Amino acid sequence: MNNAAPASVHPHRTPETGEAPARRGGRLALLAAGLLTLIVLGSAVHLTQGTASLDAWDVLGFVFGVGTDGPAAVVVESRLPRLLAAILVGVALGVAGAVLQSVARNIMASPDTLAVDAGAHLAVVAVAAFGISLPLLGAAGIAFAGGLAAAVLVLGLSGTGGTGIVRLVLAGTAIALAMVAVTRVLLLLFAQETRGLFAWGAGSLGQNGLSGVTTLAPVVGVALLCLFAMSRRLDLVYLGDDHARALGVHVGRIRAAAILLAVMLAAAAVTVAGPIGFVGLAAPALARLLTNAVPGLHRHAALIPVSAALGVTLLLGADVLLRAMIGSQSALEIPTGVVTTILGAAFLMLLARNIRITSRPAEPPSAGARGGVGVVRYRVVLGTLIVATLGVLASAVLLGDTKLLLGDIGNWLAGQAGPIVSNVMDTRAPRVLAALLAGAALALAGSLIQSVARNPLAEPGIIGVSGGASLGAVTVITLVPGIGFWAQAGFAGLGAALATAIVFALAAKGGFASERLVLIGFGVQAATQALVTLLIALSDPWNETKALTWLGGSTYGRSFEHLVPMALVLLVMVPLLVRARGELDLLSVDDETPRVLGVNVPRTRLLMLAGAALLTGAAVAGIGVIAFVGLVAPHAARAIVGRRHARMLPVAALLGAVLVCLADTIGRTVIAPGQLPAGLTTAIIGAPYFVWLLYRSRKHAG
Structure with a gap:
């Protein structure tokens, strides 16, 4: 334990100002008098604000015992x-x-x-x-x-x-x-x-x-x-x-x-x-x-x-x-x-x-992970995950408020299913695919953010990217009722990009310290969620219902149209990440090593952050805000196959897809016909894992 007062907070020592004690005490008294004056004036203004027509004179009359019972009742019972x-x-x-x-x-x-x-x-x-x-x-x-x-x-x-x-x-x-x-x-x-x-x-x-x-x-x-x-x-x-x-x-x-x-x-x-x-x-x-x-x-x-x-x-x-x-x-x-x-x-x-960051620099996301696994083992892990993904996919399609059989799925794919099976599959299939795609997108976004920030505990939700996407989507839903899905997706991506730009621009001061990035991201996330609440409270009930679907991270009501933005972004980002896998390995270590080896660090960082914002925006546009997937999946992938991005990224994408699809299936089945949003389920699952990560890494705390 550090027994000294932290440098980030002013220590409790009296500065050697050379001033007389009376003068020093006078400053404190002046501050106290100023605050008391503000409170009194604020209270006076506060008492005049309300839905009833009661002005300052009415309030003063009540205070001094002069006035009617009506104003007195308003002040006493409400204000x-x-x-x-x-x-x-x-x-x-x-x-x-x-x-x-x-x-x-x-x-x-x-x-x-x-x-x-x-x-x-x-x-x-x-x-x-x-x-x-x-x-x-x-x-x-x-x-x-x-x-x-x-x-x-x-x-x-x-x-x-x-x-x-x-x-x-x-x-x-x-x-x-x-x-x-x-x-x-x-x-x-x-x-x-x-x-x-x-x-x-x-x-x-x-x-x-x-x-x-x-x-x-x-x-x-x-x-x-x-x-x-x-x-x-x-x-x-x-x-x-x-x-x-x-x-x-x-x-x-x-x-x-x-x-x-x-x-x-x-x-x-x-x-x-x-x-x-x-x-x-x-x-x-x-x-x-x-x-x-x-x-x-x-x-x-x-x-x-x-x-x-x-x-x-x-x-x-x-x-x-x-x-x-x-x-x-x-x-x-x-x-x-x-x-x-x-x-x-x-x-x-x-x-x-x-603030003066006095803690040790955050360990890179590769710290504590395996140096790498053999080719055979990696292929076994990848094959196992692919089989697990297919198994979760099949289970998600079969389970729900209406149980189906594999034969029903075959008939539906062949176009020979009955009306009951067709109705169930027409709504369930896009939900399952949306969960898979969103999970993969969030896992890749989390991997990119952790590599760029060199912080193993950063993820789109914690540093405000998901909040920016949800704010963009809810804003356009609230201000333009009946707007199409593609416009909603576009504003979600724009919100994610703006939040990312704000966080990383403010964190750039002082050498881009990852500690500062996380603190600023936390502030952005809190502000965006408060603004979303404000927009929902000001909107009409119909828009409120639509907006809340983004915040709960639910696949309810998804159609095949909602899958297109996620699929397009993944199709664009996967080849880009394959090409940039070596640069990501270098960037996750420090700034000097990639620079010496000819990597344009600012351009690569900007490109990776833009990709993370696109992936997050597409996922939020598809199913809303999902917590912890962007943290759990990359961290688990590094623990399984090591730090090299060529192997870690596909494993993380599969783990993210499995986690969100599994969470969505649990939410649709445990209280059927009622449903729990997938985002709440992933938060309940992911938070204990995150707490375990923090507990395990206590020795690295600065």
Whole structure:
């Protein structure tokens, strides 16, 4: 464990400014006064926003006890609970993020990146799905248990040494994706029992009276008092374990207590308003960035209240901005968490672009893989995979809500099948082929991205390429109802290309560090998913149904027309990859080796990234967003046949095809005639494998 404060976060040391203590304290007081002024002004504006015609004078009249009962009722029953919820949640998330960053010694730690929000949401939905009704404090306790389990798992995988920034984000992202997938499965299977929890899961400040705020405010208050009492010991723990132990601090107990209190705060926030994205990351990170300019802010006695005030300012500002831009009536349909996620993702990308990367360079995707296998063994592996692919293909065609026999397939191929078999095959065959093609395309895209980024844990979903494709597709579906499939596919490809360009352009600063690429990609992915949610919320119900098919990664309703873009892109990319296999081997090692051997590194990298964007866009256009295939298939292929792309790429393509086809078959059969989207199934399957990869590679963490 690294016992020093991370270089990426300003250490808690008072800068030698030469200023008088009073002047240094004056800066802190000025910051506190400024934040308090912003909160007061924001609260005043917030109370004037709503669907009822209530202006600032009416609100002032209510405050001073002058006015009619009508305005008073609106403020008390509607606007005041929303305002108090924003203040309570902002305080809870800001402080929770500050404490988690301190105990992890990692500026990227937050309830979002530690999957606390996702774990709390899953726990609440799981209890509701099984018909258990709990009081508000009971629901908060369930959310606390789920959030704590997620945080412990993520911190166990990433460590608390302060240098595992990328590992923490990757572990949190993977675990959060798996938990979100399980949550959505429960929402689908128990739609009646979990009614209303889907919208709540996006993060909304809307309240039914003051009961939620008044019930959980004491919980937040007790947690804050405990953290204030621990503030001096948190200062010492943040500076380093050895330093803290030398001064008599029991590091393990303080860290455990701080994590428990931080998760308690995050669980209270989730119970009141659902998962509100990125406030717990942005608020304390902004506070830490101000420590050099505001002496004294490095101490937790000041850092905690300033982070709380910044959390309130960000959340309140996002809610005011949302209702000012689109109107109070329209804002009722838009979760506030969508706005905070968009703003927070932009802040994360800016932070990642300028952060000092202190961890060791990421191992190339070939690291730890076999040096290669013999020709005979490779042919055996390839032949076995081809047979397995054909077997999965046959099983996928035969299984479903209607079971078929091999003879039925033969009759259908010969054009002699009856109407029942023909109807089933006309809908099932394109679904199966779509899953195969999409799996192969995503596996090849993941292989290219991992080679170019030289990061074995990168994949189209994690670095934002899939999110860009889904945003492009959903945008055109929402804005141009009834648009044809080819236009949808084109916009999906354009979205993937734009997301790829943004990620790699921003990551180019500082020598194209793969750690920076992953962090920026995470921000792009979060922003695109929030924008997709925003578009869906603003669209009419018909467009909402169409758009959600992209997000679930479902093959439902696919026809042979939907296969054409994937088939065309694969036909173009396969010969290109065969020709570039040697360049990919060199590019996955470093930049200097291919340059010395005459490879044009920028041109090759651009070409491979364009190919990955095309493959991802075609797959998303075909069946929607599928998680983890672009990570699991290439990694498994390298483990089986080695690092050479001439052998790894075809094996990865076959593994990806098998994985998606198998996931689609499971989704169509386990709850038939109901169906689970293939994307949720691959997330549930792929996340444990990803977690295992992170666990196995802990010794490589910098």
